[in-house]
Amino acid sequence: MDVLIFMVSGTLAAATALIFAAMGELVAEKSGMLNLGIEGMMATGAAMGFVAATVSGSYTVGFLAAAVLGALLSAVFAVLTLVFRANQTASGLAIGILGLGLSSAIGKKFESMTLPGVPDLPLGPLAQIPVIGPMFFQLDVMVYLSIVLVFATWYMLNRTRLGLTIRAVGESPENAHALGLPVLWIRAGCVAFGGAMAGIGGAYMSTAYTPLWAEGMIAGRGWIVVALTVFGTWMVPRVAFGAYLFGSISLLELSIQALGVNVPSQLMSALPYLVTIFMLALISRNTLFIRLNSPASLGATFRL
Amino acid sequence: MADPILNISGVTKIYGRTVANDAVDFQVETGQIHAVLGENGAGKSTLMKVIYGVVKPDAGTVSWQGETVDIASPAEARRLGIGMVFQHFSLFETLTVTENISLAVEGSKAELTARIRSASERFGLEVEPDARVHALTVGERQRIEILRCILQEPKLIILDEPTSVLPPQGIAKLFETLKTLAAEGIAVVFISHKLDEIRALCDTATIMRGGRVVGVVNPAEETSKSLTQMMIGQEIAEFGTRAPATASREILRVEGLDHVPEDPYAPRLSGLELSLRSGEILGIAGVSGNGQGALMRVLAGEIPTPPDTVILQGEAIGATGPEARRRKGLHFIPEERLGRGAVPGHSLAENVGLTTFHSGLLSSGFLNLRKRRARAAETIEKMDVRCSGPDAAAQSLSGGNLQKFIVSREMALSPQVLIAEQPTWGVDVGAAAAIRQRLLDLRAQGVAVLIVSEELEELMEICDRIQVMFRGRLSPAVAAGQTDIDHIGLAMAGDFDELEATHG
Numbered sequence: 023m024d025v026l027i028f029m030v031s032g033t034l035a036a037a038t039a040l041i042f043a044a045m046g047e048l049v050a051e052k053s054g055m056l057n058l059g060i061e062g063m064m065a066t067g068a069a070m071g072f073v074a075a076t077v078s079g080s081y082t083v084g085f086l087a088a089a090v091l092g093a094l095l096s097a098v099f100a101v102l103t104l105v106f107r108a109n110q111t112a113s114g115l116a117i118g119i120l121g122l123g124l125s126s127a128i129g130k131k132f133e134s135m136t137l138p139g140v141p142d143l144p145l146g147p148l149a150q151i152p153v154i155g156p157m158f159f160q161l162d163v164m165v166y167l168s169i170v171l172v173f174a175t176w177y178m179l180n181r182t183r184l185g186l187t188i189r190a191v192g193e194s195p196e197n198a199h200a201l202g203l204p205v206l207w208i209r210a211g212c213v214a215f216g217g218a219m220a221g222i223g224g225a226y227m228s229t230a231y232t233p234l235w236a237e238g239m240i241a242g243r244g245w246i247v248v249a250l251t252v253f254g255t256w257m258v259p260r261v262a263f264g265a266y267l268f269g270s271i272s273l274l275e276l277s278i279q280a281l282g283v284n285v286p287s288q289l290m291s292a293l294p295y296l297v298t299i300f301m302l303a304l305i306s307r308n309t310l311f312i313r314l315n316s317p318a319s320l321g322a323t324f325r326l
Numbered sequence: 327m328a329d330p331i332l333n334i335s336g337v338t339k340i341y342g343r344t345v346a347n348d349a350v351d352f353q354v355e356t357g358q359i360h361a362v363l364g365e366n367g368a369g370k371s372t373l374m375k376v377i378y379g380v381v382k383p384d385a386g387t388v389s390w391q392g393e394t395v396d397i398a399s400p401a402e403a404r405r406l407g408i409g410m411v412f413q414h415f416s417l418f419e420t421l422t423v424t425e426n427i428s429l430a431v432e433g434s435k436a437e438l439t440a441r442i443r444s445a446s447e448r449f450g451l452e453v454e455p456d457a458r459v460h461a462l463t464v465g466e467r468q469r470i471e472i473l474r475c476i477l478q479e480p481k482l483i484i485l486d487e488p489t490s491v492l493p494p495q496g497i498a499k500l501f502e503t504l505k506t507l508a509a510e511g512i513a514v515v516f517i518s519h520k521l522d523e524i525r526a527l528c529d530t531a532t533i534m535r536g537g538r539v540v541g542v543v544n545p546a547e548e549t550s551k552s553l554t555q556m557m558i559g560q561e562i563a564e565f566g567t568r569a570p571a572t573a574s575r576e577i578l579r580v581e582g583l584d585h586v587p588e589d590p591y592a593p594r595l596s597g598l599e600l601s602l603r604s605g606e607i608l609g610i611a612g613v614s615g616n617g618q619g620a621l622m623r624v625l626a627g628e629i630p631t632p633p634d635t636v637i638l639q640g641e642a643i644g645a646t647g648p649e650a651r652r653r654k655g656l657h658f659i660p661e662e663r664l665g666r667g668a669v670p671g672h673s674l675a676e677n678v679g680l681t682t683f684h685s686g687l688l689s690s691g692f693l694n695l696r697k698r699r700a701r702a703a704e705t706i707e708k709m710d711v712r713c714s715g716p717d718a719a720a721q722s723l724s725g726g727n728l729q730k731f732i733v734s735r736e737m738a739l740s741p742q743v744l745i746a747e748q749p750t751w752g753v754d755v756g757a758a759a760a761i762r763q764r765l766l767d768l769r770a771q772g773v774a775v776l777i778v779s780e781e782l783e784e785l786m787e788i789c790d791r792i793q794v795m796f797r798g799r800l801s802p803a804v805a806a807g808q809t810d811i812d813h814i815g816l817a818m819a820g821d822f823d824e825l826e827a828t829h830g
Contacts, residue, residue, distance in 0.1 A: 190429050194416070314420050
């Protein structure tokens with residue numbers, strides 16, 4: 023039973039950084055903006071979050087600082103692609119590399135330092151329920167928030183006027199402009215939201231999941247986020263499923279190593295990435311479904 | 327005469343060296359259906375873009391309800407009460423009808439659904455509020471566009487070539503709607519180049535040519551001929567009398583052709599049969615998007631099919647590629663001139679070489695550039711293509727001229743089968759007549775010609791037999807002389823039985 027509790031609560035924690043970044047990227051992509059700089063934004067968020075939390079002594083300050091810096095980085099991306107109409111793919115990659123460099127500059131003096139980590143927040147009587155309590159209700163506040171974010175993102179995209187507008191802009195910015203919708207502002211807003219969420223996701227890695235700063239600690243999670251949105255066919259439940267799948271497999275890696283099973287560690291480290299992409303590719307083969315959900319203008323430069 | 331709701335005076339718009347609008351005056355009154363008539367490139371679109379706030383004029387004034395206004399954006403135009411129904415719809419395919427409308431019209435979903443229902447009843451615009459747009463026909467999409475426009479309570483609606491996408495019955499219905507709108511005091515601006523429509527529907531017509539207004543007339547008092555003359559500035563040559571079809575042997579045959587397109591929204595082709603004979607023109611009618619594109623790609627060899635589904639002179643060629651088919655005498659003129667018919671950035675000489683290099687332009691594997699240039703000059707001369715010469719880039723030609731060039735290029739290869747997709751689409755009246763005449767000449771030489779067109783009048787005029795395409799199916803062929811536009815129209819809406827009955 024302890025193993026099950028460890029697996030479930032551990033999966034939730036392992037997936038949290040991905041959930042934040044993936045929901046942000048999903049919203050940005052729904053508006054037609056392919057931000058490939060997520061890896062760099064997460065890394066910057068991780069460094070900034072760790073430094074700010076260490077210096078100020080407040081995790082809240084850490085997450086806020088990470089979100090602001092992530093949003094600023096993505097604002098650079100937005101200016102390049104929306105104002106100067108640079109190619110989204112190239113700009114995203116450039117910003118991503120910039121973010122990685124920025125992260126090591128910010129975190130240089132803090133390399134290998136640790137933090138106590140964001141404390142768990144037992145949710146009153148819910149946490150007392152046997153088995154269920156420790157699985158779901160004795161986790162840190164960011165895990166709860168990430169779950170709320172999944173539902174909020176789904177509701178926003180599918181049930182609100184804002185979501186409808188974002189989807190419309192993502193399908194055809196030309197038509198949206200013809201209707202008088204503020205295409206550039208909507209896209210910029212979505213990208214900024216995506217950057218902020220990537221920053222928070224990164225900060226979760228460095229202040230809660232493994233509360234330390236080490237260069238390169240995001241380790242390709244930003245790329246997994248991009249893969250999650252695509253293979254999750256831009257549907258919130260599928261993207262979330264992919265994130266949790268990734269979380270559970272990366273946990274499996276730890277368990278197998280703990281059990282002393284002799285599997286090459288490189289293979290085990292690659293496993294979550296492999297399985298996640300394979301599974302999502304498997305469930306996303308219905309072309310009509312993809313066409314209905316994919317933002318048709320994704321990655322295309324919008325010219326007035 | 328009532329005060330005009332929209333009064334445009336002296337509007338000029340210059341793009342580079344082209345004067346798109348030259349001191350244009352244009353007045354529209356409330357409750358009027360006002361036609362704007364002109365060839366492609368006459369300046370109609372530019373004028374409409376000025377009215378709708380897409381383009382800012384270089385000179386001139388726009389006054390709306392008596393006051394001078396500066397319409398800086400479409401949003402501004404809509405706020406003033408100007409609505410526009412685009413030729414290429416501005417709908418979102420993945421959204422529902424209600425969602426599409428709600429993007430432009432305020433109000434809660436329930437409220438909006440009720441308004442949609444009542445307006446669609448009042449104006450005869452049937453739509454299903456919860457349907458997703460991608461599953462709808464072109465006619466349905468146009469109704470949504472018009473509804474979306476009406477629900478914004480405009481005082482002026484501009485419709486850009488609204489009938490070009492409709493089957494004949496749909497056109498009659500659209501006219502009813504427009505008349506109802508006018509009766510309710512809305513000014514309607516109707517852009518078209520189809521003269522019969524304008525004479526049947528419009529109270530006033532402003533005729534444009536070369537960026538200027540050349541006349542404001544009552545179309546009911548004019549003849550199609552006099553309108554054409556004003557529109558193109560000259561009379562177009564009548565077709566020479568053509569000899570009856572000397573159809574003899576079958577050249578191209580399509581048998582039991584099925585094809586599932588990759589695009590999930592496109593119709594599947596199922597059980598297509600056609601037979602094309604030498605010395606005849608076979609027309610494929612139908613509203614575009616019913617599978618004509620895929621059929622053309624199959625015939626051109628861009629989509630391989632099982633070999634025995636396409637048979638050219640007794641040879642199964644379904645799996646043969648475009649170049650090999652060209653060598654066997656099957657030539658193809660695609661709908662997209664730039665990108666498929668010609669490479670936009672390449673010179674005309676290079677474009678000539680693309681399809682003709684094996685016909686004497688090669689010497690020991692190398693292209694003979696001098697010969698290619700000469701061939702290009704010949705191609706240009708034969709169809710009177712207006713351009714600066716063989717070195718002009720394909721994209722510098724107007725649509726009509728480029729089309730003449732492509733037709734001329736393919737004809738020079740003495741084809742045995744010529745397949746042309748929308749050969750006169752977007753081509754001015756003079757060039758269209760020249761292209762049709764060339765197709766008839768080919769027919770007289772015994773070439774088998776297959777044409778896909780949305781223009782029924784064109785098909786009735788030059789085809790010997792007509793087949794109709796609807797949702798991926800092809801009707802049996804009927805002789806053009808034994809049917810009429812109404813029956814073809816019914817078939818375009820899916821009723822093949824009536825068509826077969828006329829064939830008897």
